[in-house]
Amino acid sequence: MVGMMRRKELAGFLRSRRESLGPEAAGLPGGSRRRTPGLRREEVAQLSGVSVTWYTWLEQGRDITVSRQVLESLSRALQLTPAERGHLFALAGAPLPAEPARRMPVSPTLRTLLETLEPNPAHVISPCWDLLAYNRAYADLVGGLDDLPEEERNSVWLLFTRPGMRTLLVDWQCEARDILGQFRAAADKNPDDPRTTALVDALLAASPTFVSMWSAHPIRAFASATKHFDHPRAGRFSLNYTKLTVTEDVTQHLVVFLPVAEGDATALQRLAELDRPVPSRA
Known part of the structure; x- marks a missing residue:
């Protein structure tokens, strides 16, 4: 009562x-x-x-x-x-009924924040890890995002279907289990979400590794961590990784990667400069 x-x-x-x-x-x-x-x-x-x-x-x-x-x-x-x-x-002391998830556009302010975080990689994800927005630093880190159809711009999909991710992430197996556990925990909160269901079905058909890991029922709570990268052009570096909830739309999360040490910051700067156009000489 x-x-x-x-x-x-x-x-x-x-x-x-x-x-x-x-x-x-x-x-x-x-x-x-x-x-x-x-x-x-x-x-x-x-x-x-x-x-x-x-x-x-x-x-x-x-x-x-x-x-x-x-x-x-x-x-x-x-x-x-x-x-x-x-x-x-x-x-009234009554639980609020769950509402269907609605995809809201990423706000202009949040997009500006993504740009301001350069050269640190950052992106905004949905509950099923769709990439809703990202800055140039994240696009340079992962590579080729702009050329993908919208349904393939998803962190879990890229992790299991893009061969380059296995070499980009130094400990791919550990990273895959951790991210898949977080993804499954998020999916449990929206069991009837059609986008999540379609994504899981597509991954089950596309990746035997996903099938094996998914059948083990991994569950993980999010925790800030250090991720180690081996980029084909910028070399090896480590980044601290954290995730923040967007208050104006709690289904959106801002994910930010920050350099662990000065050498890691230098690597990010080097990665940013690789895609800058060389000024023409007069």
């Missing part, structure tokens, strides 16, 4: 949203003989499909159980925003 303080907060929240929603906005006739602003309690009850008495008890902070279906009805009737809907469920 919800505690007394939460019930009072829930009552106050419902009352505030009811009073801020005009009848016309709710599709009801306005009229001029209204003693209170916004909707009446009986109107909210009607729109939500509950009894007036029950809704009145809710606004009075009575100790009653509220189902998720009723909370959804109240959310629609009061035209709550996603943030307000989440607050309503929290006050």
